[in-house]
Amino acid sequence: MHARGAGAGSRVTLQTVADVVGVSRATVSNAYNRPERLGAELREQILDAARQLGYPGPNPAARQLRLGRSGMVGLLFTEPLSYAFSDPAAVLFLGAVARECETANAGLLLLPSPPNSDMARTLRGAVVDSMCIYSMPEDHEAVQAVMERQLPTVFVDQPRIRGTAFVGVDDRHGGRLVGEHVTALGHHNVGILTPRLLADDYVGPVGDDRLAASTFRIFKERFSGIRDALRHGPLPDVRITTQERNNTPEDGEAGAHVLLDSEPRPTAILGLTDQLALGALRAARARGLSVPGDLTLTGFDDIPEAATSDPPLTTIQQPLVEKGTAAGRLLLDLLQGGPAKEEMLNIRLLVRESSGPAREG
Amino acid sequence: MHARGAGAGSRVTLQTVADVVGVSRATVSNAYNRPERLGAELREQILDAARQLGYPGPNPAARQLRLGRSGMVGLLFTEPLSYAFSDPAAVLFLGAVARECETANAGLLLLPSPPNSDMARTLRGAVVDSMCIYSMPEDHEAVQAVMERQLPTVFVDQPRIRGTAFVGVDDRHGGRLVGEHVTALGHHNVGILTPRLLADDYVGPVGDDRLAASTFRIFKERFSGIRDALRHGPLPDVRITTQERNNTPEDGEAGAHVLLDSEPRPTAILGLTDQLALGALRAARARGLSVPGDLTLTGFDDIPEAATSDPPLTTIQQPLVEKGTAAGRLLLDLLQGGPAKEEMLNIRLLVRESSGPAREG
């Protein structure tokens, strides 16, 4: 009873068209896929007949079964797929991957990874030639499910699995750069704003155990890098307060308020992402705190907004677009049987106006 | 010679696993797809064997050929796919579609539509159950190619084809609202900044013929709406100058400069998108023109940046997210055999600070 094609009753296939025109299936197939192997005239005749019969063209599933490839690349992204579109860093990355796919005429299949039910089933059913896993926690069952499919896979940011293609940056180094920057400015009372470190709903300060158990490698590293720099820097007794939240400006704002309520009030707040730092900026403004006069703020990622905020954000610049391009290219390379390379991209500290010397206190 | 699965030589299929365990293919299939039809013990045994053999799970293409559906939704977007990720309106839309797909556990396949070569082929090969066409020019060959596949399809913004599912807004009405707003403010010398009206590389003023020939319905309507309001408003002899460009802030800026160079200088510039208007804002700033003191600026879409710009932009608010949600839902509905509805969403004029009375001159 389903609404099927237009009219005539049974399904129309390559065979139907072949019968009508009076040629064989193979010839009709060629008309679509190998135009040069055919008289232009015959080809037109076949295509016309197909049009008239309402033939939707060679069935993609059948074609793939036969061919063994699909021309599609899959992409798996942290938790809610829709979130990918609200995170500027992710958008930049996705755009670059998309551009690469486009040049190869490959489709990009965005896969959902809700913690829920049968995501494993969806993943198993995805018709793709290769996969990109973008910033997933190591222990996510989707990662497992994808690995089992034994597709050429490139991991971006996390997890990082030996022997698999990987694109990322040295996040710990980035953390260290930030830490050194703020200690050099004389801050010995700093707050850290971090996104989720584990796949749960915890909100609050980060204990050592939690950090150690973190399955979000990149944030764990950024965090550790900062902490190392603070602890082993020139300043004795740096006081560190922390808040863990979702990676949104809203959560950054809320977390910053908590941090700013603690006594003594931090003179610097380091966001592990720009999103978080931008939220902290709003919190500072809401309290009438001048940045960097009363409060130093730093981010991580260098999303476009970091440059246009007021004041512009001191941050770690990582090549978001390049990351996507590298991932896309690796994806395409793997399809050609290329090797599983690891690409570590460069980062650097970008000192803008949101950080300054600690006010004497 | 291709790098295939790990080791043993020939490919491992359902049959291989069945043979090893000593059951039939059907049973192994059930182990994956109908766990309840199986002893838990046997099931484990099968899954273990599969793991050991390196069986990647039921081949998706084969499964789809058999099943006749894929659980994937396709999305086709104007020209370069990568552009989709740089246009805030598109990102918002995509995010919402993605969210809907996610709830249904459907994958979202982003299809490239480069004007180039064999896009038609890619389109024919895309394994999807339904398609969303987002803001494509009417005459794009991809639209044709998709139609031929006879998939349940929903069109968003354009083209609008009778009898097909559609989501959009009354763009002409929006244009009219903008036009009325500026004439009410006493502007009789206005510039219009429009995105591409035809799929070519033209840059410059828009002639009547070009407008008439436009295949980008929404911009044509916005433009016409504005023009009608200006011509038939309370002010006699409104002077209109126009510039057509790509839909980016950079192009908006360049276009605005051209407009501002004309004599007499327009007292209002109306962007057919916020992107363009935001670019015009930069141009105004570069020239030391105060907005809205020296120049009134309006946009269209109400992307997030429109609210945070300085000054905030007077614009037509259209429900970008809702649009995506509606499209996503329609897509999913069509899959269930639902009817091809048309959804017209509401828009309204949002008067913010970028528009003001025309300075006497």
Added chain:
DNA sequence: TTGAAAGCGCTACCAG
């Protein structure tokens, strides 16, 4: 609860 058989629609091969 399990197994045997029947295709799903297509394209590559190879012979004409």
Added chain:
DNA sequence: CTGGTAGCGCTTTCAA
């Protein structure tokens, strides 16, 4: 340049 043939790997009856 064209056509016949042989599966690609799976799921689903139906019968045991």
